[in-house]
Amino acid sequence: xxxxxxxxxxxPAPGDNVAIAIRRLEAGEVLDFAGTARALxxxxxxxxxxxxxxxxxxxxxxxWSRPFGRAIRPIAPGDYVTNRAMLEG
Numbered sequence: 001x002x003x004x005x006x007x008x009x010x011x012p013a014p015g016d017n018v019a020i021a022i023r024r025l026e027a028g029e030v031l032d033f034a035g036t037a038r039a040l041x042x043x044x045x046x047x048x049x050x051x052x053x054x055x056x057x058x059x060x061x062x063x064w065s066r067p068f069g070r071a072i073r074p075i076a077p078g079d080y081v082t083n084r085a086m087l088e089g
Contacts, residue, residue, distance in 0.1 A: 002032035011052060013065040018049040018081050020063070025050070033077040042080040049081040 005011070008031065009019035025044040030037050033052060044050045049063065055075040060067035075081065 002030045002037040004032050012063055016062045017053045017055050018061055018063050019052045021046055021048055038078045040078045044080050051075045051077050051079045051081055
């Protein structure tokens with residue numbers, strides 16, 4: 001049974017396309033994205049962001065109704081939203 005998004009993350013503002021994990025989410029956990037069940041392809045650490053809607057290349061990443069980055073490739077719901085500097089850190 002897919003987990004409801006509100007049980008594992010916070011979506012700061014309506015219209016945001018990324019959410020903030022409130023606990024560690026393991027790869028393979030199944031979440032309910034607007035009625036569609038999807039297994040997470042990657043582990044998402046607590047406090048990190050993941051997509052809750054499809055994001056096209058060039059589209060802004062939105063949190064708190066503010067852009068904080070831009071997609072450089074297609075991002076699917078459940079994908080970990082990060083950049084090279086974060087991964088190296």
